[in-house]
Amino acid sequence: MAVANTEHLLEVNNLKKYFPIKGGILRHTVGTVKAVDGVSFTVRRGETLGLVGESGCGKTTTGRTILRLEQATSGEVLFEDKDVLKASSRQMKALRRDMQIVFQDPYASLDPRITVGQSVAEGLVIHGIGTPKEREERVREVLAKVGLHASQINRFPHEFSGGQRQRIGIARALIMEPKLIVCDEPVSALDVSIQSQVLNLLRNLQREFGLTYLFIAHNLSVVEHISDRVGVMYLGKLVELASREDLFREPLHPYTKALISAIPNPDPTARRERIVLQGDVPSPINPPAGCRFHPRCWIARPICSEQDPEFAEKRKGHWAACHFAGEF
């Protein structure tokens, strides 16, 4: 049982989320997708924990399960030592004020039929905070904070560009004065010049309001830029977790090393080692036995196909799940 710890805002223990696959005429369960399969980490107050991985690795499902947008299969999520997964709906409503989310697609995540003002105020209305007048005042304040004009309060989402919509999404989260914001690919849909505007905004808001971010993304350069610590996921499992400096300078897991080396470098004069992984990510329905990465791993040895490596602290604050961590 966790001891009260003020340093940790969020603690995730052995979180699992399996999706059933239905098939046949009677829609029997014919298999399970192990989207998240035993993930444990903590997020410290005021930090940004980046979660990276390729499509289908379970990073988004992890974020959604923590917020109970998906029902966890098993595991434990402690937010300020309160058990989120066991909270009643009343307790959950209170918790949701403190835990907000910003979604990936700014085109799909806003209701096209209500004005930006109504959209941003929605959380306040649901929680019965303030009078209509106070709420409008607050909406104007928050819109200004995210770099939008208060005069745009009566406009509809289609009148805004992608970057502006993402600012609206951030305003919706921010107005609840949350402690934690799960940012699920918040800049992937944006052009580079707009992406940097939003990344700077997120960082400035974090400093001003002491926010904690769980930042989920597939783009390693973006994650390196914004994160204090970074976790790497592969096929539903966390394979490495370390401070940003350690992870990018000295990755211990072969997957992390390959991932970093695969990023095209915007410097035509650079010469570097490239590890090109063969094959595709295997299916999470029947993940490979032993270490899930072993069929694509270039340092795999016989033990890797037999025994699942433990996610262990290999160096101080540097965790990895590999039998031969760092032995490249």
Next chain:
Amino acid sequence: MTTAPHRSTDPSQEILRVTGLKTHFFTDEGVVQAVDGIDIVLHRGETLGIVGESGSGKSVTSLSILRLVSRPGRVVAGTVFFDGVDLLTLNDEEMRTIRGNRISMIFQQPTTALNPVFRVGDQIIETLEIHQGLKGEEASGRCRELLAMVGLPDPNRRMKQYPHELSGGQCQRVMIAMALACNPELLIADEPTTALDVTIQAQILDLMRALREKINTSIILITHDMGVVAEMADSVAVMYAGQIVEYADVRSLFTDPKHPYTQGLLNSMPMLGHVRDELAVIPGTVPSLINPPSGCRFASRCSQRFEACDRDPAMLELAEGRRVRCWLYAEKR
């Protein structure tokens, strides 16, 4: 492996020359000047990267070259000389003998670019039948060869599969196999790796590099990813709001960008291993192309704007193969 040295190209062997290309879309809201005066010269064996953000006109440029712009869009001006012939003057019949044969294309979404109701093998064989006149066992033999060449294991089984049975990376390999079926002289790749994960992207880029060496095809690579351009291209055209604003060899572009937009673009990217506290920002957004601002189209977002920018800047040639559309470099300000 290290980055491949950029191959020398033969300037006497020009394969494509696009001059003054304009493609407009006649919509109910007005005329969208999607491509507004593009000049491109491509040599045999050269890879030209076209970079720009969404709506800059890079995809429309490639569609215009292939004459695939559909209504309400239309090429309204310019010439596209491919191996000495202006493609814009050909009739549809003549164009079909070039498209898919001497010029081919790879699209961004491999899973939607393939026909879902036909087997992968049949789709490749169709190309071979139409353009190369191959039949029966000859065609399927060549198909197997192509699938093996793009690194798909077990070609016999793959040929019998439908696109939905393949992953995104595998579909893109099939697209590449199809594009290369006729040994094209020019390959246009529109965001070929954008929909793919980085480890798969690395595989596809490796494959494209290897095939380029093998059949010495010229490539126009359209992308928004500066990293992909740096690794693949010999020369680069930066597009903004329907125009090319800078044209340079890849090394110069990254070490000494001239146009304020290029500079802003490079500085606003988070770069692996170079963490900065604050990313540079290009304020504002891309202007509407229905009524683009008069004068320089980037002026409203430019930090170095001055009086001259109210007038349209001409493309200035700073050196051989080094052009920039910006008043900062005009001799007489």
